[in-house]
Amino acid sequence: MHRRLFPVLSGLSLCFFLVAPVLIVGAPYESTMGLVQKIFYFHFPAWMAMFLAIFILGISSGVYLFRRKPAADRLAVAAAELAVVFGLMGLITGPLWGIKAWGVWWQWDARLTMAVVLELILVAYLLLRQYGGAGSDRLAAGLGLFAMANVPFLYISTEIWRTVHPRTSVVPTLPVDFGVPLWWSLVGFIVLCLALLSLRCRLEEQRAMLDQLYLAVEEE
């Protein structure tokens, strides 16, 4: 199933990504931020793709923990890696916007703090998978569940702490000219996320198959 899923999804996301710059160039300039505001058309979708990946990680970790389905575990690893990649995209494009709009690369703002902490949790998850040794899959599933449960707390605590980041509530109220390229590239990012997820899952499946084969060889 994954064999056919990946070419379809990746082709679709490539279409989205090739058309996106045209739409973004055609979009009007924002009045106070000007040209640099157009980073937003890739920045926001990258974060949304990361949240999608974290959500998939949490759900599949829970399923693995309570139902013991190996497929869920493979999905969790893939989702965690993707979340790190999309988080990195957001973390790099953000400061490129910030140096122009705020005059500094980094601020200890609510959203930025939260983004860094989430990235840290996900990297910790990957470290556990890498160096945990035998039996770390179940520990990782526990951590995945905790990572997802942590998102609202991190969100609230950093939000109260302090903020200068533009509010997410601006997104649904955007005028059509701004909105069309944004939604377009959001869909593009989500399709890309799913495409990479399917390919990454196939890697895990092949690894599992390899392990089984080795076990079979040893038993003989």
Add this chain to the structure above:
Amino acid sequence: MNRFLQVAWLVVWKDLRVEARSKEMLFTTLFFAISIVLVFSFGFVRAGQAVEGAAAGILWIAMAFSGTLALGRAFERERYHDALRGLLLAPVDRPAIYLGKLVGLLLLLSLVETVVAVLVAFLFGVPFFRHGWWLFLMLSLGTVGFASVGTLFSAMLVRTRSRTVLLPVLLYPVTIPVLIMGVSGTTALVQAEPDLAMARLWISLLFFFDTVFLTLALWTFEPVMTE
């Protein structure tokens, strides 16, 4: 329910008795916490004056660091002679074992934190005890949040090869909200004009964090610990 609490109490009692004989964890954790406060005092005191606003952070960092030290040792005794397997094979609710371990750790950490709070108040001249009960509530809730996640992770990592490295690596990112809430709440209490409304907000957030993560830990302890 009654039996659940009984089992939890038995685990606490066992740990307390072992600890009372050696006092190893209490003394090492306490010493470590005090040395952290001293290290921060050397780092943050300029020309005889403490840097303003550093005390709340030092208190909570000392809690987190010494808590990690204690958590790392929490299941150490069970590692020998397969004691953990024996504990897990006992015909009792597994979450009760978790709860017992957590309560034992909380008792230890509360002792350590009392000493640390007095020491920080003394060394940095902060009015921690102006709203003593509020600070007590905040520290207890924060410790419960930190230790509830930490006890689960520590239990998960017992059988792992690189557990001493992985515990802090996994624990700190997940418990950063506790540190943000605790430090902000404590700062609201000890600043020149205490902001009690703000402190109350942080305390309620800490309470929600504790509820969610304690429930999650009790819920996941069983499947995580099953071999």
Add this chain to the structure above:
Amino acid sequence: MCEKRRFSVVGLGLVVLLLISGDILGAAQPTEAAQDGFVPMGEIPPEDQLPAAPLLVAAYAIVWALAIGYLWTIWRRLAEVEKELADVARRVEERESVPENG
């Protein structure tokens, strides 16, 4: 002698210049004092601002590079695993075929 006079003239000129510039600087100081705090971005004249286009291009390039780079790492790992898989499968087949022949 002539040299000396020229030096003194230049020196005098320098002193006058310093005094004038000191006056100007002194007068200008309150508006651009950077010691007490950062000047908000809005007050900086347009020619001092960073050009936005390179930042924008860099942001898009990084997004593309990360996506393609990650895709490449998956492909490489997949190729590695598939090669090993084929290898092991061949070995299993060989082993199974040996007893039948012999």
